[in-house]
Amino acid sequence: MLLLFTDYGWHDPYVGQVKAAIARHAPGLPVIDLLHAVPDFNPHAGAHLLDALCHGLPAGAVVLAVVDPGVGGPREAVVVEADGRFLVGPDNGLLSVLAGRSETCRTWRIAWRPEPLSDSFHGRDLFAPIAAWIAAGVFPDDKLTPMPALQVQFDTAELPRVLYIDHFGNAWTGIRGDIGGGMVEPGSQIEVNGVSLPWRRVFVEAGKGEAFWHVNSSGLVEIAVNRGSAAEKLGLKIGDLVRLSGSPESRLH
Amino acid sequence: MLLLFTDYGWHDPYVGQVKAAIARHAPGLPVIDLLHAVPDFNPHAGAHLLDALCHGLPAGAVVLAVVDPGVGGPREAVVVEADGRFLVGPDNGLLSVLAGRSETCRTWRIAWRPEPLSDSFHGRDLFAPIAAWIAAGVFPDDKLTPMPALQVQFDTAELPRVLYIDHFGNAWTGIRGDIGGGMVEPGSQIEVNGVSLPWRRVFVEAGKGEAFWHVNSSGLVEIAVNRGSAAEKLGLKIGDLVRLSGSPESRLH
Amino acid sequence: MLLLFTDYGWHDPYVGQVKAAIARHAPGLPVIDLLHAVPDFNPHAGAHLLDALCHGLPAGAVVLAVVDPGVGGPREAVVVEADGRFLVGPDNGLLSVLAGRSETCRTWRIAWRPEPLSDSFHGRDLFAPIAAWIAAGVFPDDKLTPMPALQVQFDTAELPRVLYIDHFGNAWTGIRGDIGGGMVEPGSQIEVNGVSLPWRRVFVEAGKGEAFWHVNSSGLVEIAVNRGSAAEKLGLKIGDLVRLSGSPESRLH
Numbered sequence: 169m170l171l172l173f174t175d176y177g178w179h180d181p182y183v184g185q186v187k188a189a190i191a192r193h194a195p196g197l198p199v200i201d202l203l204h205a206v207p208d209f210n211p212h213a214g215a216h217l218l219d220a221l222c223h224g225l226p227a228g229a230v231v232l233a234v235v236d237p238g239v240g241g242p243r244e245a246v247v248v249e250a251d252g253r254f255l256v257g258p259d260n261g262l263l264s265v266l267a268g269r270s271e272t273c274r275t276w277r278i279a280w281r282p283e284p285l286s287d288s289f290h291g292r293d294l295f296a297p298i299a300a301w302i303a304a305g306v307f308p309d310d311k312l313t314p315m316p317a318l319q320v321q322f323d324t325a326e327l328p329r330v331l332y333i334d335h336f337g338n339a340w341t342g343i344r345g346d347i348g349g350g351m352v353e354p355g356s357q358i359e360v361n362g363v364s365l366p367w368r369r370v371f372v373e374a375g376k377g378e379a380f381w382h383v384n385s386s387g388l389v390e391i392a393v394n395r396g397s398a399a400e401k402l403g404l405k406i407g408d409l410v411r412l413s414g415s416p417e418s419r420l421h
Numbered sequence: 422m423l424l425l426f427t428d429y430g431w432h433d434p435y436v437g438q439v440k441a442a443i444a445r446h447a448p449g450l451p452v453i454d455l456l457h458a459v460p461d462f463n464p465h466a467g468a469h470l471l472d473a474l475c476h477g478l479p480a481g482a483v484v485l486a487v488v489d490p491g492v493g494g495p496r497e498a499v500v501v502e503a504d505g506r507f508l509v510g511p512d513n514g515l516l517s518v519l520a521g522r523s524e525t526c527r528t529w530r531i532a533w534r535p536e537p538l539s540d541s542f543h544g545r546d547l548f549a550p551i552a553a554w555i556a557a558g559v560f561p562d563d564k565l566t567p568m569p570a571l572q573v574q575f576d577t578a579e580l581p582r583v584l585y586i587d588h589f590g591n592a593w594t595g596i597r598g599d600i601g602g603g604m605v606e607p608g609s610q611i612e613v614n615g616v617s618l619p620w621r622r623v624f625v626e627a628g629k630g631e632a633f634w635h636v637n638s639s640g641l642v643e644i645a646v647n648r649g650s651a652a653e654k655l656g657l658k659i660g661d662l663v664r665l666s667g668s669p670e671s672r673l674h
Numbered sequence: 675m676l677l678l679f680t681d682y683g684w685h686d687p688y689v690g691q692v693k694a695a696i697a698r699h700a701p702g703l704p705v706i707d708l709l710h711a712v713p714d715f716n717p718h719a720g721a722h723l724l725d726a727l728c729h730g731l732p733a734g735a736v737v738l739a740v741v742d743p744g745v746g747g748p749r750e751a752v753v754v755e756a757d758g759r760f761l762v763g764p765d766n767g768l769l770s771v772l773a774g775r776s777e778t779c780r781t782w783r784i785a786w787r788p789e790p791l792s793d794s795f796h797g798r799d800l801f802a803p804i805a806a807w808i809a810a811g812v813f814p815d816d817k818l819t820p821m822p823a824l825q826v827q828f829d830t831a832e833l834p835r836v837l838y839i840d841h842f843g844n845a846w847t848g849i850r851g852d853i854g855g856g857m858v859e860p861g862s863q864i865e866v867n868g869v870s871l872p873w874r875r876v877f878v879e880a881g882k883g884e885a886f887w888h889v890n891s892s893g894l895v896e897i898a899v900n901r902g903s904a905a906e907k908l909g910l911k912i913g914d915l916v917r918l919s920g921s922p923e924s925r926l927h
Contacts, residue, residue, distance in 0.1 A: 169444055171437065177841035178431050178684050181727055181892070184677065184708035191675055192732060196704060198449060202437035208842060209901050221434055226445060237901055240876030287876040289891030335430035336461060370493030370540040385542030386434070395462050395490055422697055424690065431684050451702060455690035474687055479698060588683035589714060623746030623793040638795030639687070648715050648743055 169226065170199050170303035173218055173233040174291065175206040185292045186232070194300035202231070205332075207406050209237040211258075213331045215265040215322050216342040218255075220386045222266055227252030232299040234291040235262050244319060245278040245294055247302070247312055256299040258290070261320040268324035275318055280311030330360075330391075330408040337397025339404045340390050343412065345383030352389060357413040360391060361402055364413065371395075422479065423452050423556035426471055426486040427544065428459040438545045439485070447553035455484070458585075460659050462490040464511075466584045468518035468575050469595040471508075473639045475519055480505030485544070485552040488515050493540040497572060498531040498547055500555070500565055509552040511543070514573040521577035528571055533564030583613075583644075583661040590650025592657045593643050596665065598636030605642060610666040613644060614655055617666065624648075675732065676705050676809035679724055679739040680797065681712040691798045692738070700806035708737070711838075713912050715743040717764075719837045721771040721828050722848040724761075726892045728772055733758030738797070738805040741768050746793040750825060751784040751800055753808070753818055762805040764796070767826040774830035781824055786817030836866075836897075836914040843903025845910045846896050849918065851889030858895060863919040866897060867908055870919065877901075 170190065176182035187199055202221055206214040214235040222231060236243075236258045244259040250270035255263045259277075267273050278298055285293045301308045327342025334340070339360075345352050357364045358381040368380040374394035379401055384390035389410070391398045398404060423443065429435035440452055455474055459467040467488040475484060489496075489511045497512040503523035508516045512530075520526050531551055538546045554561045580595025587593070592613075598605050610617045611634040621633040627647035632654055637643035642663070644651045651657060676696065682688035693705055708727055712720040720741040728737060742749075742764045750765040756776035761769045765783075773779050784804055791799045807814045833848025840846070845866075851858050863870045864887040874886040880900035885907055890896035895916070897904045904910060 169441065171441065179711040180840040181709040181723075182840075184706055185727070185892075187706045188675065188677065188708070188731065188735075191704065191706065195675075198444065198451075198704075200437050200440045200444065202441070203434040205432040217434075221438070225441065229441075238878055241878035286891040288888070292891065334433040334435075372491055372494035382541070385539040385545065386438075422694065424694065451697065451704075453690055453693045453697065455694070456687040458685040470687075474691070478694065482694075587686040587688075625744055625747035635794070638792040638798065639691075 169229045170197060170299060171202040171225070171229065171231045172199060172204065173202045173206065173214075173221065173231055174204050175208050175210070175214070175235045176204050176291070178204050182289070182291065185289070186296050189292045189296035190300040193297045194304040197300060197304055206235050207332070209235070210406070211235045211237075211260045211262040212322060212327070213329075213342070213406060214262050216327045217331055217340070218262065219266040219269060220340075220344070220388050222253060223387060225253055228254075230254040230256065230299050230303040232291070232295050233257040233262055234295060236260065236290065239290050240287040245290060246315070246318065247276040247278060247298065248318070249274045254299075254302050256295045256302070259319050261318075261322045264318050264321040265324050267318060268321060275315050276312035277315045278311060279313045280308070328410045328412070330404055330406055330410065331388075333399045333404060333406065336392075337399040337401075338384070338390050338392045339398055339408075340384065340386070340388050341410045343389040343410065345387050345389055352383065352412065358389065358391065359411040359413055360404065360408060363402055365391060377401075422482045423450055423552060424455040424478070424482065424484045425452060425457065426455045426459065426467075426474065426484055427457050428461050428463070428467070428488045429457050429544070431457050435542070435544065438542070439549050442545045442549035443553040446550045447557040450553060450557055459488050460585070462488070463659070464488045464490075464513050464515040465575060465580070466582075466595070466659060467515050469580045470584055470593070471515065472519040472522060473593075473597070473641050475506060476640060478506055481507075483507040483509065483552050483556040485548050486510040486515055487544040487548060489513065489543065492543050498543060499568070499571065500529040500531060500551065501571070502527045507552075507555050509548045509555070512572050514571075514575045517571050517574040518577050520571060521574060528568050529565035530568045531564060532566045533561070581663045581665070583657055583659055583663065584641075586652045586657060586659065590652040590654075591637070591643050591645045592651055592661075593637065593639070593641050594663045596642040596663065598640050598642055605636065605665065611642065611644065612664040612666055613657065613661060616655055618644060630654075675735045676703055676805060677708040677731070677735065677737045678705060678710065679708045679712065679720075679727065679737055680710050681714050681716070681720070681741045682710050682797070684710050688795070688797065691795070692802050695798045695802035696806040699803045700810040703806060703810055712741050713838070715741070716912070717741045717743075717766050717768040718828060718833070719835075719848070719912060720768050722833045722837055723846070724768065725772040725775060726846075726850070726894050728759060729893060731759055734760075736760040736762065736805050736809040738801050739763040739768055740797040740801060742766065742796065745796050751796060752821070752824065753782040753784060753804065754824070755780045760805075760808050762801045762808070765825050767824075767828045770824050770827040771830050773824060774827060781821050782818035783821045784817060785819045786814070834916045834918070836910055836912055836916065837894075839905045839910060839912065842898075843905040843907075844890070844896050844898045845904055845914075846890065846892070846894050847916045849895040849916065851893050851895055858889065858918065864895065864897065865917040865919055866910065866914060869908055871897060883907075
């Protein structure tokens with residue numbers, strides 16, 4: 169199973185060009201678009217989204233993950249194996265939250281350089297062939313060099329910020345619903361932009377138009393409005409700070 | 422052939438998560454995205470769109486259809502077989518127009534519950550496996566209970582409203598072009614937002630910038646502008662009432 | 675390899691309907707979405723984008739290319755074989771830049787008409803089956819009539835205008851980076867909307883927020899801003915004129 173996770177956007181030709189490259193190196197291999205709307209130029213939000221979205225993927229799944237504002241510069245290109253799943257992308261922190269939270273992890277630098285290699289589209293030219301080979305079952309040992317760990321590593325603690333806003337207006341945060349093994353306290357309140365929000369188990373338990381928080385289907389604390397847009401109602405945007413009332417500051421830094 | 426029809430939007434990770442679930446239960450099965458821009462929280466418009474878009478699908482086609490504002494509440498999850506095509510989704514009316522207009526129809530309640538089952542994403546956790554099994558040719562009898570009919574049934578008559586606006590600005594209505602076996606009278610006018618519009622067979626028969634109506638390629642009466650946006654020119658939005666001049670009111674209620 | 679290149683948009687059901695038609699005629703054939711955001715009603719910009727995006731496709735690749743404001747009118751439906759790649763679409767100029775720049779080129783009129791054939795959606799009804807058969811390896815000789823050349827042919831010289839703006843705000847122009855065999859002079863400036871822009875090899879060589887031009891990963895001169903939107907900063911829109919300072923006017927007409 170090969171999945172794509174990028175900030176390439178749906179409308180642009182970049183995703184199709186990546187898929188054409190994959191098809192050349194692994195004909196017939198199915199490719200799943202996981203997300204192409206990772207916040208632009210934002211590997212930090214991307215790293216937490218990637219970790220959440222990779223939960224539940226089976227062992228052997230391969231994710232081509234690219235949010236790469238430093239493309240063409242000195243950052244390394246890497247492969248990570250984390251708990252049996254493979255990630256291919258830049259060494260700019262994007263893969264580091266998933267890697268840091270995994271139980272077993274191996275890391276390789278991509279030493280291979282294709283001909284031609286564009287200056288601005290390593291997703292197509294460099295990462296796509298590597299990901300295609302791994303997904304097709306041919307691990308490209310000869311093109312990789314083991315490295316002890318990723319060079320850029322983000323903090324693996326919760327990120328108490330808005331990471332993503334979906335088209336319904338639901339705001340995903342970087343707070344997992346089961347921090348430290350126990351679910352975030354359902355009775356607690358969440359504070360965002362000066363407003364305090366109650367917990368509801370599901371949308372239909374909230375009044376029509378009521379703002380609330382719940383643990384979403386990807387395991388993250390999400391701010392939502394029943395049959396409405398939380399982003400609009402509360403003026404939310406990517407990066408907004410979120411606070412769990414009553415929870416020790418130290419848990420969310 | 423497995424097709425998806427949802428209000429999940431293209432930009433969000435939901436479609437990819439559904440596809441990853443399908444791939445786990447039916448590896449290699451091709452999946453076609455029919456529509457992910459069904460008006461949000463609007464099973465009524467969705468029901469008429471679904472009927473129009475399923476015309477022409479071959480027997481055996483399976484459609485995972487989800488517009489599900491009541492997810493997590495008491496609404497049932499169902500499978501419908503209508504004229505040889507299969508639909509999997511919520512029992513909230515979404516499947517009922519297609520079911521009610523079909524010649525032969527069978528209905529099952531999905532009795533099975535997967536572990537884990539999220540509160541808010543039955544499309545991924547419940548409907549995707551069922552749809553994948555049916556499309557792969559393994560009808561999951563043991564997970565379904567026959568039921569006499571859908572619990573929520575919308576009127577199967579024409580819906581004289583704007584159902585959908587495409588990115589060109591063309592407005593699809595819920596009026597079929599061949600009501601009662603005969604094409605809507607080509608000479609007649611259509612009234613929307615106080616403006617009366619003539620019929621044109623094709624775009625190139627209208628003047629540049631002229632607003633008109635025609636029967637679109639999915640068999641529905643559509644309001645359009647040649648090389649322009651009807652939605653912009655006429656201020657159209659989802660739900661706007663449409664009237665066929667000279668046609669008996671009783672046919673469009 | 676079958677690829678789609680259209681102005682159908684991602685959100686609308688048109689792409690899914692084309693794919694369902696392809697699946698009926700060539701079950702299991704993988705389909706790649708190259709671009710569905712070709713500027714609406716603009717075969718001219720589309721023709722230059724198509725040429726750029728088809729570079730690098732392997733021989734045997736088939737592209738269903740549809741930007742077709744004249745659908746339902748007298749324009750012909752055609753198949754082009756250019757340097758071993760196949761294009762299926764309308765004879766309205768869209769395929770002519772790629773055809774005119776190729777070394778070897780053959781052209782056929784599609785004489786076949788399916789039953790039923792909608793007035794407004796030849797992409798689904800006419801082009802999809804033809805493209806599916808060619809991609810599946812069954813060239814439909816009996817449905818095609820050789821013709822000496824396309825009826826509508828655009829100038830194959832550079833198009834010094836903004837062709838496309840991606841979601842990052844980068845503006846693609848119709849100027850190739852290797853005109854006449856030699857790269858556009860890296861030291862030269864580009865002028866757009868009264869502003870003169872320097873060349874940078876890659877994004878990270880520009881200052882944060884600096885506007886510049888570079889040769890993008892599809893071989894076209896692109897106007898960009900490092901970690902920002904060139905379209906917003908410079909007020910760019912499709913069709914804006916671009917000028918290479920110091921280059922003879924005659925090369926870009």
